[in-house]
Amino acid sequence: MSKEIKIRNIDWIEKIYEIVRKIPKGKVTSYGAIADAIGARTTARMVGWAMNASHTAKPKVPAHRVVNRNGLLTGRHHFASPTLMQELLEAEKIEINDNQIINFEKNYWKP
């Protein structure tokens, strides 16, 4: 029992930031995809929590490119402005309708 190296640190959070920063411009991904890319240790919920602290990460991660599985801008309310997320995505040629990304699968990028 003991040889197992238990990572109780918040290392996985740093990993999340790295992946999110790797998202190419004009593409989006989902919380679950990031969680799966890191490992089963982290769940989608933790990714959202990490994003909440992402504003302290350096450099700041493009959290606006991360949406939920439905392609819905669930975290838009956590940005500086509730519409900032949509504005940023539209600036990257991503069409959004009713807070939902159009052609989400087409713009979906998996780590």
Add this chain to the structure above:
DNA sequence: TCACTGACCGTGG
């Protein structure tokens, strides 16, 4: 100190 919540997702009834 204990309990609940949180930018979610998948499966079961």
Add this chain to the structure above:
DNA sequence: ACCACGGCCAGTG
């Protein structure tokens, strides 16, 4: 087809 619940980690009241 719809509703309900569990899981994972850390932070806050």
